[in-house]
Amino acid sequence: MPRALYPGSFDPITYGHIDIARRARRLFDELIVGVFANPNKQTLFSLEERKELVEQALREEGLTDVKVIGYDGLLIECAKELRVEAIIRGLRVNSDFDYEFQIALTNRDLDSRVETVFLMTSREYVFLSSSMVKEIKRFGGDVSRFVPRVVEEALERKLQETIGRERR
Numbered sequence: 001m002p003r004a005l006y007p008g009s010f011d012p013i014t015y016g017h018i019d020i021a022r023r024a025r026r027l028f029d030e031l032i033v034g035v036f037a038n039p040n041k042q043t044l045f046s047l048e049e050r051k052e053l054v055e056q057a058l059r060e061e062g063l064t065d066v067k068v069i070g071y072d073g074l075l076i077e078c079a080k081e082l083r084v085e086a087i088i089r090g091l092r093v094n095s096d097f098d099y100e101f102q103i104a105l106t107n108r109d110l111d112s113r114v115e116t117v118f119l120m121t122s123r124e125y126v127f128l129s130s131s132m133v134k135e136i137k138r139f140g141g142d143v144s145r146f147v148p149r150v151v152e153e154a155l156e157r158k159l160q161e162t163i164g165r166e167r168r
């Protein structure tokens with residue numbers, strides 16, 4: 001029963017992430033999406049908010065049998081705790097590769113039983129990232145092509161909160 005963990009920041013989840021999750025689900029008997037606290041990244045949404053959005057978005061997209069967890073710690077420890085055989089990562093452009101290559105090799109040094117499996121992005125999501133979505137939204141653009149409705153609404157609310165705080 002091969003199981004896989006798809007980890008990430010998901011700040012917020014986009015159709016690019018969902019596409020990878022859907023394709024990974026077909027390859028493994030069980031897929032767990034791990035929403036990670038990343039000390040190197042300042043996130044717009046809290047860990048709890050990101051996890052909730054992933055749950056809602058996956059449900060909205062029909063991926064109802066994918067489990068979602070929040071994790072504040074080392075990826076390889078999480079993989080060990082969950083007893084997964086594989087870690088899934090998505091690859092978009094060249095620049096993803098160097099970073100992912102380093103992490104995958106380090107994780108293999110830490111535990112050689114866990115394989116990292118890379119899925120190539122789909123053509124329509126090559127340039128899609130959470131940062132791009134946040135930037136477009138900040139400048140009032142339409143992000144409905146890039147994220148599910150629940151995410152769009154959450155971005156709207158978050159933006160209002162931020163503007164409200166800045167005015168105070």
Ligand code: ADP
Pocket residue numbers: 007008009010011015016017020038041088089090091092096120121122125126127128129130
């Ligand atoms: P992290 O901070 O761990 O990189 P992200 O949420 O940015 O978290 O990304 C999680 C994973 O999803 C990464 O493997 C990333 O390459 C992949 N990913 C993000 N956006 C896309 C996309 N548009 N197409 C394919 N993979 C993607």
